[in-house]
Amino acid sequence: MKSTTAIGKIKSEFSLQNATSYGGVKIFLVFLEKIKLADAMRSFS
Numbered sequence: 560m561k562s563t564t565a566i567g568k569i570k571s572e573f574s575l576q577n578a579t580s581y582g583g584v585k586i587f588l589v590f591l592e593k594i595k596l597a598d599a600m601r602s603f604s
Contacts, residue, residue: 566592 566588575582
């Protein structure tokens, strides 16, 4: 069984002072989801 959660539904809060460099990746993942990158990559195979 395959289960996925839309990135946009994941809540985030930017209050951690010592966050890692991956702290802002959610915004980028939402963008990739919006342009349907995963679907485009599947069409190449």
